Amino acid sequence: MKKRMFSLILAVSMIAALLTGCGGSSGGGEQTADGEQTYNWRFAHEEPVGSIQDQYVHKFVETLSEKSGGRINVEVYPVGQIGDATQQTELLQNGGIEFAMVSPGNTGTIVPENQxxxxxxxxSDDMEKNKEIFKTSKALNEMLSAKYLEKNIKVLSYWPEGFMQWTSSKKLEKPSDFKGFKMRTMPSPMIVAAYEAYGANPTPVPYMEVYSGLQLKMIEGQENPLSAIEEMKFCEVQDYLTLSDASLYVTTTSVNPQFFDGLPEDIQNIILETAAEMEDYGFQIQAELNGGALEQIKATTDVEVMTLTPEQREEFKKASMSARDKYVGMVGEKGKEILDALVSEIEAIESK
Known part of the structure; x- marks a missing residue:
């Protein structure tokens, strides 16, 4: 309770500081010489400078500026500058910032269905098929987005930062290898349940504390896309890197709905067009950075790189199915409807 209260007080303090420094949540600036309105906005993301999210956000901001003829100016806040990922989400919900990257792993208690x-x-293990899924899925873009909107978050797009891979202090080749294993996770009930299905001991740890946790052996392994693993140097303090492709690290490009609804229609259209155009860029940048990261890891560390065989993946998949029942238990019938619809959409695309 005390921790929650502290978080709320911090969020309120951040909002006050941001509104004071930026002229309020309307996002308006001065008028140009020909009488057109200019806009000054804020966009927070969950990762360090140079990361996939950071590059995506800067491209997003650049595109907004170009499409608006320089009328839209956006200040970018990497993680830590105005709070952690959860605090940034609270700021977005409360109107303290206009845009944010909102990842399900950090918002599982806010929008349980996103788990x-x-x-x-x-x-799919085919990223091209996943691209089609994210662009066309009604389960995500309509049904799940409605759940976000209920929590005062308007999702502009869903996109993956790559497959989640495992680093560890021992080999992880079958589900039983996880028994009692202290696996770092994000503060998500479903991520915890996913690893409990293998018999692991999931241990939530803040992202910026993972390296020291591994180094001090407070945790024994972690999961992340390859770009994050290389960027954070996790392989310096781990013995194995397992290419499991077990899940996707998905994030959302989101906006405060009251802010968005209060904008002129032409400005709204610029935002929507930019989000749509950025979908391909998100897939492109994750492919480039994750591919380069693996080569860098191999060249600069002694970590042993392993790839799960199709047979090993199937064994893990069977063990993981119990987590789907836990998901339904967490989110109820409405969440089950979203999951069932998404599974049907994925199966249809996989069968093409």
Whole structure:
């Protein structure tokens, strides 16, 4: 209770500071010489400078500026500058910032239905098929987005930062290898349940504390896309890197709905067009950074790189299915409807 109260006080303090420094939540600036309105907005993301999210956000901001003829100016806040990922989400909900990257792993208690992204072996192992799923899925873009909107978050797009891979202090080749294993997770009930299905001991740890946790052996392993693993140097303090492709790290490009609804229609259209155009860029940048990261890891560390065989993946997939029942138990019938619809959409695309 005290921790929650502290978080709320901190969020309120941040909002006050941001509104004071930026002229309020309307996002308006000065008028140009020809009488057109300019806009000054804020966009927070969950990762360090140079990361996938950071590059995506800067491209998003650049595109907004170009499409608006320089009328839209956006200040970018990497993680830590105005709070952690959870605090940034609270700021977005409360109107303290206009845009944020909101990842399901950090918002599972806010929008419980989004925890389907944490289920293992749900999506295709073919990223081109996943691109089609994210662009066309009604389960995500309509049904799940409605759940976000109920929590005062308007999702502009869902996109993955890559497959989640495992680093560890021992080999992880079959589900029983996880028994009692202290696996770092994000503070998501579903991620915890996913690893409990293998018999692991999931241990939530803040992202910026994972390296020291591994180094001090407070935790024994972690999961992340390859770009994050390389960027954070996790392989320096781990013995094995397992390419499991067990799940996707999915994030959302989101906006405060009251702010968005209060904008002129032409400005709204610029935002929507930019979000749509950025979908391909998100897939492109994750492919580039994750591919380069693996080569860098191999060249600069002694970590042993292993790839799960199809047979090993199937064994993990079977063990992971019990987590789907836990998901339904957590989110109820409405969440089950979203999951069932998404599974049907994925199966249809996989069968093409």
């Amino acid at each position: 389907l992204f944490s289920l293992h072996f749900l999506f």
